[in-house]
Amino acid sequence: MIRVVIAEDQQMLRGAFASLLKFEDDIEVLAEVADGEQAWEAIQQHKPDVCVVDIEMPHMSGLALAMQIRDAGLPCKIVIVTTFARPGYLQKAMNAHVNAYLLKDEPIDYLIESIRRVMSGERVISTDLAAVLFMNNENPLSEREAEMLRLTKEGMTTSEISKALFLTIGTVRNYLSSAIQKLDAESRQQAAAIAEEKGWL
Template sequence: MIKIILAEDQKMLNSALTMLLNLEADLNVIDSFTDGQIAWQQIMRQQPDIALLDIEMPHLTGLKIAEKINAQKLATKVIILTTFANKSYFEQAVAAQVNGYLLKDHSSEDLISSIRAINDGQTIYDPELVQSILSEVANPLTRQEQNVLQKMASGADTAEISTSLYLSRGTVRNYISAILSKLGARNRIEAIKVAHENHWL
């Protein structure tokens, strides 16, 4: 039996997740909380197999709980379950050595199978989030080039980009040329397509 403590501050979701997980013969939510500080105290006391944590909670965030579990070297495995596909949150979670970082928009079957796999020693990070983070790191454009590309994607022409970003038209053309070169694009439409595919827009 996999013993789970759930910390989720949305009461309806907390109750729904508790009932859902308890329907599985090998899963047991031994306690659930809407307050991060109380959840941490009970994780220390009960030392469950899995701590399933939301990020934003009163008094103590899920990430802070994860850091404390790591610092105390508890055997409890940590799964962050969140709506936030956020680079900063993800980096903090990795630094805290969480065992899973999952987004709430996936199916309950995915969550249940991930809990079992993580309990067996696997580390699971949401693949779409990881791809998004890697793409962001690999973005070859400077901040100003990204600004110009954003304007291009909204349909602005050179003159409109020049006006909105307070740049000369020649400077805008130079930025566009650099964008096309860095993205390996033949024209603006291709550049915008490449940027969208890599989550740079």
């Protein structure tokens, strides 16, 4: 029996996953949760074989949860399901050693088969994402530049960023200027939007 925890913040989709998986004779759904922190608690409590997890959830993202599972040395297999075919997300998922990375518009049979495949030691990536993985689309931003763009996306001004990070306004402007140039953007807001779309923030 393959023991599964489902972590998905959309209630209808979470319920659909659970209902369909329960029809399978070799799969048991142990818990259904709505955010990353609840998923972490459920994984510690139930010790599942597989966690089916959304990439964007409240409190802790699917990627952060995957890293936490790996850092803790837990044997739980990780199946990421997402609407996002972003190269940055996919690369982060690979770096976190997730076992499967699937798009939500795949047929449910593909999810079920993927759960069985990861249990047999395979790594599964949706066909539409395989090409993305091999695209040379590496993140050109330094950690500091990405941090500046994240704060920009949250609506902070240059002055507010400098106070928050204990940097001079000139230093903040230099980082933002560098990020804008690297992303061939016209403004810091556009640079932040580009970086988010690529999954680099």
